[in-house]
Amino acid sequence: xxxxxxxxxxxxxxxxxxxxxxxxxxxxxxxxxxxxxxxxxxxxxxxxxxxxxxxxxxxxxxxxxxxxxxxxxxxxxxxxxxxxxxxxxxxxxxxxxxxxxxxxxxxxxxxxxxxxxxxxxxxxxxxxxxxxxxxxxxxxxxxxxxxxxxxxxxxxxxxxxxxxxxxxxxxxxxxxxxxxxxxxxxxxxxxxxxxxxxxxxxxxxxxxxxxxxxxxxxxxxxxxxxxxxxxxxxxxxxxxxxxxxxxxxxxxxxxxxxxxxxxxxxxxxxxxxxxxxxxxxxxxxxxxxxxxxxxxxxxxxxxxxxxxxxxxxxxxxxxxxxxxxxxxxxxxxxxxxxxxxxxxxxxxxxxxxxxxxxxxxxxxxxxxxxxxxxxxxxxxxxxxxxxxxxxxxxxxxxxxxxxxxxxxxxxxxxxxxxxxxxxxxxxxxxxxxxxxxxxxxxxxxxxxxxxxxxxxxxxxxxxxxxxxxxxxxxxxxxxxxxxxxxxxxxxxxx
Amino acid sequence: xxxxxxxxxxxxxxxxxxxxxxxxxxxxxxxxxxxxxxxxxxxxxxxxxxxxxxxxxxxxxxxxxxxxxxxxxxxxxxxxxxxxxxxxxxxxxxxxxxxxxxxxxxxxxxxxxxxxxxxxxxxxxxxxxxxxxxxxxxxxxxxxxxxxxxxxxxxxxxxxxxxxxxxxxxxxxxxxxxxxxxxxxxxxxxxxxxxxxxxxxxxxxxxxxxxxxxxxxxxxxxxxxxxxxxxxxxxxxxxxxxxxxxxxxxxxxxxxxxxxxxxxxxxxxxxxxxxxxxxxxxxxxxxxxxxxxxxxxxxxxxxxxxxxxxxxxxxxxxxxxxxxxxxxxxxxxxxxxxxxxxxxxxxxxxxxxxxxxxxxxxxxxxxxxxxxxxxxxxxxxxxxxxxxxxxxxxxxxxxxxxxxxxxxxxxxxxxxxxxxxxxxxxxxxxxxxxxxxxxxxxxxxxxxxxxxxxxxxxxxxxxxxxxxxxxxxxxxxxxxxx
Numbered sequence: 018x019x020x021x022x023x024x025x026x027x028x029x030x031x032x033x034x035x036x037x038x039x040x041x042x043x044x045x046x047x048x049x050x051x052x053x054x055x056x057x058x059x060x061x062x063x064x065x066x067x068x069x070x071x072x073x074x075x076x077x078x079x080x081x082x083x084x085x086x087x088x089x090x091x092x093x094x095x096x097x098x099x100x101x102x103x104x105x106x107x108x109x110x111x112x113x114x115x116x117x118x119x120x121x122x123x124x125x126x127x128x129x130x131x132x133x134x135x136x137x138x139x140x141x142x143x144x145x146x147x148x149x150x151x152x153x154x155x156x157x158x159x160x161x162x163x164x165x166x167x168x169x170x171x172x173x174x175x176x177x178x179x180x181x182x183x184x185x186x187x188x189x190x191x192x193x194x195x196x197x198x199x200x201x202x203x204x205x206x207x208x209x210x211x212x213x214x215x216x217x218x219x220x221x222x223x224x225x226x227x228x229x230x231x232x233x234x235x236x237x238x239x240x241x242x243x244x245x246x247x248x249x250x251x252x253x254x255x256x257x258x259x260x261x262x263x264x265x266x267x268x269x270x271x272x273x274x275x276x277x278x279x280x281x282x283x284x285x286x287x288x289x290x291x292x293x294x295x296x297x298x299x300x301x302x303x304x305x306x307x308x309x310x311x312x313x314x315x316x317x318x319x320x321x322x323x324x325x326x327x328x329x330x331x332x333x334x335x336x337x338x339x340x341x342x343x344x345x346x347x348x349x350x351x352x353x354x355x356x357x358x359x360x361x362x363x364x365x366x367x368x369x370x371x372x373x374x375x376x377x378x379x380x381x382x383x384x385x386x387x388x389x390x391x392x393x394x395x396x397x398x399x400x401x402x403x404x405x406x407x408x409x410x411x412x413x414x415x416x417x418x419x420x421x422x423x424x425x426x427x428x429x430x431x432x433x434x435x436x437x438x439x440x441x442x443x444x445x446x447x448x449x450x451x452x453x454x455x456x457x458x459x460x461x462x463x464x465x466x467x468x469x470x471x472x473x474x475x476x477x478x479x480x481x482x483x484x485x486x487x488x489x490x491x492x493x494x495x496x497x498x499x500x501x502x503x504x505x506x507x508x509x510x511x
Numbered sequence: 512x513x514x515x516x517x518x519x520x521x522x523x524x525x526x527x528x529x530x531x532x533x534x535x536x537x538x539x540x541x542x543x544x545x546x547x548x549x550x551x552x553x554x555x556x557x558x559x560x561x562x563x564x565x566x567x568x569x570x571x572x573x574x575x576x577x578x579x580x581x582x583x584x585x586x587x588x589x590x591x592x593x594x595x596x597x598x599x600x601x602x603x604x605x606x607x608x609x610x611x612x613x614x615x616x617x618x619x620x621x622x623x624x625x626x627x628x629x630x631x632x633x634x635x636x637x638x639x640x641x642x643x644x645x646x647x648x649x650x651x652x653x654x655x656x657x658x659x660x661x662x663x664x665x666x667x668x669x670x671x672x673x674x675x676x677x678x679x680x681x682x683x684x685x686x687x688x689x690x691x692x693x694x695x696x697x698x699x700x701x702x703x704x705x706x707x708x709x710x711x712x713x714x715x716x717x718x719x720x721x722x723x724x725x726x727x728x729x730x731x732x733x734x735x736x737x738x739x740x741x742x743x744x745x746x747x748x749x750x751x752x753x754x755x756x757x758x759x760x761x762x763x764x765x766x767x768x769x770x771x772x773x774x775x776x777x778x779x780x781x782x783x784x785x786x787x788x789x790x791x792x793x794x795x796x797x798x799x800x801x802x803x804x805x806x807x808x809x810x811x812x813x814x815x816x817x818x819x820x821x822x823x824x825x826x827x828x829x830x831x832x833x834x835x836x837x838x839x840x841x842x843x844x845x846x847x848x849x850x851x852x853x854x855x856x857x858x859x860x861x862x863x864x865x866x867x868x869x870x871x872x873x874x875x876x877x878x879x880x881x882x883x884x885x886x887x888x889x890x891x892x893x894x895x896x897x898x899x900x901x902x903x904x905x906x907x908x909x910x911x912x913x914x915x916x917x918x919x920x921x922x923x924x925x926x927x928x929x930x931x932x933x934x935x936x937x938x939x940x941x942x943x944x945x946x947x948x949x950x951x952x953x954x955x956x957x958x959x960x961x962x963x964x965x966x967x968x969x970x971x972x973x974x975x976x977x978x979x980x981x982x983x984x985x986x987x988x989x990x991x992x993x
Contacts (some may be wrong), residue, residue: 042880086979088986128880150906154897161896164936168944169876177944181936188932191923199913199921334877 022066023079023095026105027141030112030134037134040178042127046307049120056113059137063109066209067496070102075499078149079215090202090213091442094148097099099500100281101144103355103493104274108144110482111270112137113360115263117475118366121373122170122261129170131261136162140271143279149198149287150214152279153191159275161188163256171259179252179259187243190276194239197232199286204228214330219287221505222245225292230289233291237284237299243276245332247305253323262369265321269328270362274354277335281350281504285339289508294344299340300426304433306333311437315444320378323448324364327404330437331357338419339414339432342508344501346422351417351497356403357487361480363400367393370450370472371500374465380448385457389465394453396476402447406438410487414494516925522579522586524634525594526629532558533625540618547842548616552609552878552959555621559628560600563595576991582700583639591990592840593767597631600847601762605857606963611862613661620660623653624756631764638727640689640699643768647728651678654757656736658749666701670748671754677731677741683915685728688721692776701775708777718780725772726787732765734758735825736794738820745856746814751861754810755854758817759847766824766843770836774992778831785829790921792829795822803934809857809869812934813850816893819931820846823908826924830911836989838907841982843973852889852967856882859960874950875942882954883942884962892971894935897930900974907982961985 033055040048070078080096095104115133122129136157142155161184168180205222206212213219242249253273257265285292310330317323331353338350370393371386372378387394403412416438424431457465468476488491520527529820535553535558544552576587599626610625630649637643655678659671693699695717696707708718730738746754761811777784799819806812824846827838859882861867876883892899905928909921956964974981 086982088983125877128876154902157897158904161891164939165943168940177940180944181933181940185929185933186935189929192928196913196921196925199906199910202910203914332928408643 019079019218021081022062023097023145024081026059026066026109027060027095027138027145029055029062030137031139034131034134034138037127037131040127042125044128044154045123048127048130049116051075053113055134056116059141059210060113064285064336066097067102067106070097070099070255070496072099072495072499075099075502080147085148090211090215091150092148092215093151094215095145095151096147097145098494098503099496099498100504101278101500102352102496104144104271104278104358105141107274107355107358108137108140108271109268110359110479113365114278114475115266115364117259117471118369119263120471121469122263124170127322128165132162132165133267135429136166136267140174140275142295143275147216148214149202149216149283152216152283153195154199156275156279159272159280160184160191162322163187163260163264163272166264167256167260170261170264170478172261175255176259179255183252183256186249188237188420190242190249192239194236194279197236197239198283200232201236207295213313216282216287221251224288224290229288229291230294231291233284233288233295236288237280237295239290240276240280240284243273244280244336245273245276245329246307246336247302247309247329247333250306250310250329253329254322255327257328257365258319258321262365262373265365265369266362269325269365270358273328273332274335274358275341276330277350277354280336281339285342286504286507293508296340296342300337300423300430303333303337303340304430306330307337307434307437308440313441313443315440318380320353320380320383320452321365321368323380323444324361324368327364327441327444328357328361330441331361334416334434334437337430338422341422341424341426343422345418345425345503347501348494348497349415349422351416351500352411352486352493353419354484355493356411356415359479360400360403361484363396363476363483364404366472366476366479367397367400370468375461380451382458383452384455385453385462386454386465389457390468392473392476393468397453398449399480399483401449403487404445405442408487409484412487414486414490518577518773519579522577522584524570524633525562525598528565529559529625529629529632533622534620536625538807540622543864546872548618549609549653550970551618551621552605552615555605555625556602556959557806559598559605560668561600565589565597566594566598574874574990578638578702578883582702584633584841584880585638586634586636587991589770589840589988589991590834590958593635593763594632594986596763596847597628597760600756600763600851600943601625603851603855603963603967604752604756604760607755607851607858608750609959611752611858613663613694616754618947620657623657624902627653627657627761631760634764635767636974637768638701638771640692640701640704643772644686644689647682647685647768648673649730650761651682654753654761655959657753658745658757660750660753664748667750668748670745673741674745674749674944677738681728681731685725688724688728691721691724694756701772703895705775705779715781718777719782720772722777722780722782723782729765729769730771730791731767733762733821733824735791736798736817736818739799742818743811743814746817747808747810747867748849749865749991751810751854751858755851755858755888756816758813758854759850762817762821763843763847766828770828770839771923774831785831788825789829789917792822792825795825796924797822800927800930800934801893804930806934807869808870809938810866810867812869812938813853813857815848815935816931819927820850820893822927823905823924826907826917827911827919829917829920830915832911832915833986834914835901835911836992838904838911839980839984840985840988841907842904844981844985845904845971848967848970848974849889849892849899849901852971853893854901854968855960855963856886856889858955859956859964860954863954869938869941872938872941873945874947875954876947877950878952879954879956882956882964886957887939888943888968888971890935890939892975898972898975900971900978903975903978
């Protein structure tokens, strides 16, 4: 039997969480080291998984399947394809950098890391699951710890409100999808002649067109709430702003991908006819995300809200890409999930570093940080360039195909969506100018100093991925392409 | 002894054993001093565990069930599994009650608990209306006393009285329904009755009348709308472990009776009772959840939540299918663990702090991380979050109804579970996010309470993650039906 690498990745954070819980709360250094070790281990395994995926043969690889409840067709069934492998890697990266960034966190680090790692297990679990029941199981595990993480360690003013809002939004979304999933489950019983949650079998269930058209909106929208789709995006910026830095990184970097990914995996892949019937209004909603999100971001005064709404805008691009249902659009969306995940994690990390020292996120009150924290500035500029879709950075590799795909669907979609590029450039440049350049207010200049070495390590490692993919796209493009081929096959070669 | 007698004894083996245990408790109650009497708790707890093990070893029901003792008692898997649930619930309740003032050192507490256990176990296997009525009364009378156990406390006295009044009233109405059935058919045996209802041409109006009368009694037991209103007052006033017991084991026994009587007698009749029960389910869920939103006392909150949960279980009930029964049994099991854990945590908290107000829980996660975590686990399980028992249980209940095409009811259930999440989170919000001045004071947990809490927490996670064996047992309970 092959080494069960996926299970190791999924359960490493959970095991670490259990160990951390058992350590005494005051042994803070041991707790941090354990967390770091576990995160490093998970990242190494995800890198290994990523690079040992055989692109030529494609499909789902490293599959593991164990009985869970055979009589009801539930199994623990995991595997990765070209779409999920980058996302597993992304989770590994964000997890490690998140631990590095949170090193200084002093209020109950034991609970913090334990909850963060439970969340990480849930995220890994969703990305690799090939069983619909299991997907829901891990989906909820990934969502709930946010409530505690934001509520306990978030910023005081809004945390209770934001935590509750986020949890309720996401719970509503997931139960709506769940009803759709159960409908599929029983419908497949009729067509396949057996009860199964196995998604590879459900793909072949041959649901009738009317069934697919009926249920697709529920399943898709339920998950897309977590992807931040308009008009259900509202929880997301509030959540970002209230959350502590590492949690914002997870939230925007990974969790929102979870929603988009699940909407694709369960909505589009299991109900392809439904996707074809409903693609136009999803494109429309995603378009609103892209343009409206960018405009809202550009009028924000709070540093973190700018990034929060930019996530809404960029996640709109992801869903726009999926909704085109053509090869270019979906490839771009797949790449954008990774690129945006790393980029936004980097953004939030820098925002957190600035806030920790300045104690304000009001952009007009900030300035001149480039002199004090040059590393943070350079990395933020790199992320900014990615965000604008500048060639040579991963953002270009991701967004260009999305616009190509959108053009193929209809030229006016691409034209409208392209407005966002300009707006994005304007607010990113404005933020860079106001925060990092200009003169620092005198009362800040005295106590602001450079970021720690661990912070630099985190920022640089995130930047490496952004630049690496940008100048050498073959690292990821063929991989995502093989994943997209699989979806196109389900869509009937559309 | 003849083989036949042995078989007959098998049918009531757990009841006999509990009776012996009662004798032991009474004996030691007389022998021991006041201080030693706390050990009656260990005796009862250990005794119940032994009885559970022995019963599983000795009792072997057949697939379809067999009737014994003049066809009054049925020996089947449904009954056996419900008996295990009830025994387990009682064992945990005893552990929780051991250190409660004016409760744990009194032999009466343990004796009354055990008598009610006998009643509940007979409820789970009664196959005759007379037997059933006796079992219900054997259960209820000790519970009336237990609810009002704290003499000095006005709320407890009120609780006991309220429970007694409404219990007696609904019992009488139910008995009236029973007597009409006997009057028409001339038998009290469920099998005879069902045959008569199926093949004799009986007036639908009369059948509906008896159904409604009987339903009054059962609705009281499982605390669903419109006979739910006693629950908050009774739970609030009763000693906390007893409230937990009322909301779990007693409810489970009520559902066992509801399933047996309604499915056996009314499955073939001409009126649509399933619709009626669906309406009850909708009102229980909605009313329970919405009234829980505004509660300030945690026991009242849990009372309204338990009304809502009875509503969820009824969703599985109206599916009238194998999967439906499976889901009910599974749900009751998961709910028993979860709600006992919640009430257990409340018991421990109020014993030290002396308050049941939700606001008093501020800072608990810093003051007693383990207790807070147990509350987190139980409340999330009540809300239906994985990897906890409540999640899987809810899925099966919804699935059972969806399979029978009752989509509208599932939608209402799903909407309700969102409301539910909100107020469970409100409590967790206070526990985890609020601070208080007392958060540095220790909050010691006694050994029996700790054992109970650990067993329940582990159980909730086990049922939520490795649910296959529990599900298969539930399937076994459903195997004799339809």
